Amino acid sequence: MTDASLPAPSERRQHTSLIAPDARTRKRKAAEARFRMYGIAGIATGIFFLIVLLVSIVSSGAGAFQQTFINVPVYLDPAKLDKNGNRDPEEMSKVSTFGYSPLIQNALLSLVNEQSIETPLKKGGDMKALISASAAAQVRDVVLANPDLVGETIDFRILASSRVDGYLKDRVQREDVARDKNIDAEHLDLVDALVPAGVVEKTFNMAFITGADASESRAESAGIGVAMIGSFFMMLVVLVLSLPIGVAASIYLEEFAPKNRITDIIEVNIANLAAVPSIVFGILGLAVFIQFMHLPQSAPLVGGLVLTLMTLPTIIISTRASLKAVPPSIRDAALGVGASKMQAVFHHVLPLAAPGILTGTIIGLAQALGETAPLLLIGMVGFIASNAPDGLASGLLDPNSAMPAQIYEWAKRADPAFYERAWGGIIILLVFLITMNTIAVILRRRFERRW
Amino acid sequence: MSVIWLSAIILTISLGGFILGRRRALSSAGGSSKKLHSLPVYYGSNAFMKSVVPAFGILIIWMLIQPFYINGQVAPMIPPGEVETDVNTGLLMSEVRRTAEGIDEAVRSGMLDEDFAVDANADFTDMTERLKDAGQIVTTQFSAPVLRAAQAYRQMSGVSRTMMTIVVIAVALAGAAWGIKQSDRDFRARNVVEQGVLAILIAAASVAILTTIGIILSLIFNTIEFFRLYPAADFFTLLEWAPSFSGRGGSSSLGILPLLWGTIYISVIALLVAVPIGLYSAVYLSEYASARVRGIAKPLLEILAGIPTIVYGLFALLTIGPLLMSVFGDDGTGWMGGGRSVMTAGIAMGIMLIPFVSSLSDDIINAVPQSLRDGSYGLGATRSETIRQVVLPAALPGIVGAILLAASRAIGETMIVVLGAGAAARLSLNPFEAMTTVTAKIVSQLTGDSDFASPEALVAFALGITLFVLTLGLNVFALFIVRKYREQYE
Secondary structure (H helix, E strand, C coil): CHHHHCCCCCHCCCCCCCCCCCCCHHHHHHHHHHHHHHHHHHHHHHHHHHHHHHHHHHHHHHHHHHEEEEEEECCHHHHHHHCCCCCCHHCCCCCCCHHHHHHHHHHHHHHHHHHHCCCCCCCCCHHHHEEEECHHHHHHHHHCHHHHCCEEEEEEEECCCHHHHHHHCCCCCHHHHHCCCCCCCHEEEHHHHHHCCCCCCEEEHHHHHHHHCCCCCCCCHCCHHHHHHHHHHHHHHHHHHHHHHHHHHHHHHHHHHHHHHHHHHHHHHHHHCCCCCHHHHHHHHHHHHHHHCCCCCCCCHHHHHHHHHHHHHHHHHHHHHHHHHHCHCCCCCCCCCCCCCHHHHHHHHHHHHHHHHHHHHHHHHHHHHHHHHEEEEEEECCCCCCCCCCHHHHHCCCCCHHHHHHHHHHHCCCCHHHHHHHHHHHHHHHHHHHHHHHHHHHHHHHHHHCC | CCHHHHHHHHHHHHHHHHHHHHHHHHHHHCCCCCHHCCCCHHHHHHHHHHHHHHHHHHHHHHHHHHHHHHHHHHHCCHHHHHHHCCCHHHHHHHHHHHHHHHHHCCCHHCCCHHHHHCCCCHHHHHHHHHHHHHHCCCCCCCCCHHHHHHHHHHHHHHHHHHHHHHHHHHHHHHHHHHHHHCCHHHHHHHHHHHHHHHHHHHHHHHHHHHHHHHHHHHHHHHHHHHHCCCCCCHHHHHHCCCCCCCCCCCEEECCCHHHHHHHHHHHHHHHHHHHHHHHHHHHHHHHHHHHHHHHHHHHHHHHHHHCCHHHHHHHHHHHEEEHHHHHHHHCCCCCCCCCCCHHHHHHHHHHHHHHHHHHHHHHHHHHHHHHHHHHHHHHCCCCHHHHHHHHHHHHHHHHHHHHHHHHHHHCCHHHHHHHCCCCCCCCCCCCCCCCCHHHHHHHHHHHHCCCCCCCHHHHHHHHHHHHHHHHHHHHHHHHHHHHHHHHHHC
């Protein structure tokens, strides 16, 4: 390019001033501002999604921690419950929950009449829609435990049906009731009248945190407690196996391994395992632990083994990082005073790396705690654990569920009352995860060391 | 004897070995540890290791082999004519096992006395009655040969258990004795112990290889089994996915293409959500944001990565689905038939992947040397021009690698698609229609009631191997790109 082909400088600069920017500069500045805005918009969208997610979890799940109860004095009629009058628990256990339901329904009806509430519901059977199906079993259990109560009138606090509960939580709308065969508008009128009287009340629901899952028709009595125990036993297996194995593997790879084919294969392997989809680990668990080794299905032991294999790469990667962070001078000093290589590692390097290893382990455990897909394949869903396991062996080998699997199970059921439980379960799960992550962060801060 | 008790006994023996080994070494040196070759604790550890490692090794191997051996012995006891043609031997053996456990349970509860339980001539109907009384389930496949087989099974596993207990305890004692005997002042205990520890470390490192081998074997064996029952050509080329649920097979169409289509479609939508948001966030965080903004925004975005996928699944099902329905469903444009669709799952998965893309890209953008930027500024470029024309092209291979890693996560993601995408396998272009993916079908084929030997269940393993190969390929490719790029500045 020669000077001749360029326009004369005076021509180009003709209409510009130093103060007013020209069109091209304005365009470039606008593009700059736009680009910046895109960046801010990107972050804002991400944080917006986070907030929407958290808000919908909290707003949808808070309901699970509240439950509607009905306070009703039930007359335990000896004519129905103990015909022979022997007060013999053996004999009385022959009366099934069907024998108890009318007692509760009549008790509620007479309570309604006492309050002089106008209602077209005149029969005891009409009260059925208000009461949970588990109420009769609750009363029966109390009576069988204390046979002497028969003949007396006892105050019970029984669960309301999930429709009533949903109505008080605005989940069930009056418009929907017309299409619902489980409850009528008259029932809702009655509930409205009973709330000021204190018969129907909404209180904190401890049973959700401690209880077991319930059958598909009794959303109101489902809890996540037993699944929590299942998760606990799984995490126990993961911790006991993955921490020692992971640390041992990292020590070998970081401190002792010669650079050769075999260690190369091991390293590539670990990197690959970290990226294998979790469902594939589920297939592995199903084929190896259940089909091949005949370990019991749905057992927390098997779930723990599968999660151990999934967690190992995480722990190995973070452990190697913290071993690498210990400066070579520590090792040299130990070797210099006559320690063997093994002693230098176990007596000096490992204790210094311990906080980092612990942090990585907690984060790995937190990941494992939230994992669902592999648990579906080894059968940790679809089983309703009715009571907590007793002892270590039963906790490890008896069929159980885990928190995320339980949440999935609830999300699969069509009743919206179970959706509320699922969100509630998520709140509890997130509380655990946040606690674990906070502990990891605190540990990291506390033991952070600059060499 | 239960395994827990046996383990406790082994540990007790080994601890005894530790104490005695240590004491013997000290006494051989006249009580002064200075005259020993190694510290006293190494002599104890030597005895401990020699006792505990072989004993537990034999225990584990024994427990793995025992079922195979007994199955092989018991299976021929059931005459072939006894078995209905559609009941395979695997199922029958599990019936035998269940019966054996039932008898065990009945004996334990006292409903059945031991002599009667082992009696090979015991009356079949009488035994059935007694088992029923004890609350043990007796199924239709329960027959006299099954009962005999169960009795034999029970007896053999009983004998095997006793033998195992004896052998394992003997090995533990012998190991401890050997270790104690070695404990002498001249014995190089430390070297031996360290060699042992090194072997244990190597074994731990090999677990990763074992896991991979386990994955590959379990996938391949079952896939071969599947292709024996179902033609491979159909699996890879059929445009239809319609498993029959009769459990007998034959009438199912199991073509993987609709599932792959659903997987790819959902992943593409997820990436369309995650990549722009993640990339712009990363650019802003690394190039524009002040340290304070970065310190707040980055961890906030990373929270999204720590949330379990079941939460995103539920979020898709109960929040995104209804939201999309109100816009694109019957009340809006009418494109959407139900809450579950490719869009629903894709958006939820996209949200999950945002921090994945942003963190990886952030690292990569930060790794671009400052001199490149300074050079660009020196030529008079604005910040955005520098980023677009210098930084991003320099970081491009790394960013592509990050996106590929995100894509492989999207392909392997299960819970979001199980809850959000629906169950219908179809080849359609409408993103508001329900489709299904490879992972979702693995779950549904393996959680049903179908028998493990049917092609409907085995197909899950063929799907699994496809998924494994697909994600592994993407990961290896992504790592290759990232690694190659990184070397450029070093």
